[in-house]
Amino acid sequence: MLTNHNIELTSAEIANLWSNYMSDTLAICTIGTFLSHVDDTEIRSILEFAMQLSQAHVQKLQSIFTEEQHPIPDGFSVNTDVNKEAPRLFTDDFYLFYLQNVGKMGMEFYTMGLSNCARLDICEYFTECLNESARLLNKATEIMLTKGTFIRAPFIPVSKKVEYVQKQSYIAGWFGHRRPLNAIEMSQIYFNLTQNQLGRTLLMGFSQVAKSKQVREYMVRGRDIADKHVEIFGSLLSKEFLPSASAWDTMPTESTVTPFSDKLMMFHTATLNAIGIAHYGRALSLSPRRDLGANYVRLTAEISQFAEDGTNIMIENEWLEQPPQATDRDQLAST
Incomplete structure (x- = not known):
């Protein structure tokens, strides 16, 4: 006979959920402000996608905190932390650059959160968030490539053969040959x-x-x-x-x-x-x-x-x- 056990959240799970809530309430305020000024329709669509993700995360996190009888963090609110009458502060191109980096940072954060989780429901939540961040990154990169605003990392020649380090000078940087x-x-x-x-x-x-x-x-x-x-x-x-x-x-x-x-x-x-x-x-x-x-x-x-x-x-x-x-x-x- 199987017995249902109420497994409490570990400190690592609480830490990642708490941090996630803070970040996503901040994102709702920030991206919401961007949405009120964006002109480009493609950039608007990805801002809306990012906003939907953050809103869904906050709703899910509130549910988890309530079920586990943990206090819901204050985080940030559009009612107290946003001036809806303020004019545009950043350009559309910056919005896109910002979102691409949000995707990168989200993948790093959710990977760490997933690797420190034990409870299956929390693992599944961070897995979903990780996949969403990858989609956000890919969407932003695709639009940047289309608009010609994505700058690639430097190119280097293709190696002709596999080589191994032969000398200690490989780690030198101040003196002698670098x-x-x-x-x-x-x-x-x-x-x-x-x-x-x-x-x-x-x-x-x-x-x-x-x-x-x-x-x-x-x-x-x-x-x-x-x-x-x-x-x-x-x-x-x-x-x-x-x-x-x-x-x-x-x-x-x-x-x-x-x-x-x-x-x-x-x-x-x-x-x-x-x-x-x-x-x-x-x-x-x-x-x-x-x-x-x-x-x-x-x-x-x-x-x-x-x-x-x-x-x-x-x-x-x-x-x-x-x-x-x-x-x-x-x-x-x-x-």
Whole structure:
């Protein structure tokens, strides 16, 4: 005889569901604002597709939290975090670039969420989300290719034969002969370059419209960090006579009217910081050349300090929603 067991959610499952809820409520606010200004019909269709996905996710997540008797996070709301009267802040091309990167980030997040799950229903949920993110990425890429706005990573000659590393100089980067970038290193540099271009444009827009002087100055600082990182990654490619992705650039409009709350923009920036640190860590692990490793370590430290300062701003303003956490046993013992 089979017995039904009520298997509780693990900490990993709670963490991923909580993070998913925060991200999708933010997406509803952000994409909804984009939809109110988009002109291009093809870009509108993919914005609508992304909005439908996020709305379905939030509904499903609310159901899971309710069934498991977990409090539903506050997240973000169009009623409190969006100014529906604000004019356009970003261009249609940026909307498409943004959505393509949302697809990339969604695939990374849902893969991690799926790999840490045990309960079958949660596994199935993250599997579905992973497939949806892949569809979003592919749709966005297809439209970018059609419009001629997709810039491919650099091309390299086809190898004539399989080769093995023969000398320790393969990992050298500062002194003596420095070998050319390999395809994996090149891929990581290009990826991080385009991610920083997205961050630069987003933070440039946020710096124009944030209500708080403290937040505006923080966004300007982030814009300048992203710009510097774009230059560093671009120079690594140009030294190898490889093209950088300068054509990805899309600037915000000249609007100074905020479409989003400062709380939402700070959380959005914190999310980009966390993703950027993760990407640099991955690139570090895949880049044997010592000069590349040193660059990633230095740039990661810079983002980490920027992220910490952003966290302090959010705490000061009571904008930082706390994830579920373990019981403080010391506190219980002292009561």
